[in-house]
Amino acid sequence: MKIKTENYKFFQNKDCEYFPCHKIDDIEKFNCLFCYCPLYALGEKCGGNFKYTESGIKNCTYCNLPHIKEIGYQHIQGKISEILKKVKKD
Incomplete structure (x- = not known):
């Protein structure tokens, strides 16, 4: 039986010279998958803290x-x- 994983939802690049590019409490949970946020173009509707x-x-x-x-x-x-x-x- 194959175990279902969701590894595609998380990526970390600890070798990046900017890692971590934002302050975060738990560095092990810092996700680099969306290094450049695709929601930037939504302006005020992105839902983030900007x-x-x-x-x-x-x-x-x-x-x-x-x-x-x-x-x-x-x-x-x-x-x-x-x-x-x-x-x-x-």
Whole structure:
């Protein structure tokens, strides 16, 4: 009997010169899978902890949402349809 795993939901690159790129309590649960967050393009609808700079640039420095092992993957998958709507050719 094959054991079902979900390893595709988690990846860590401890050799990265920026690892970890955000402060997190448990470094063993830091997920690098979405190094560049695909939800950035959703602006205020991404669901993460971001701020806009004075010049209007979205700053995700304090957002750990995509990097949280237990919820990041599920959250992003739940928002993918919104991303697809933004980029769909009419």
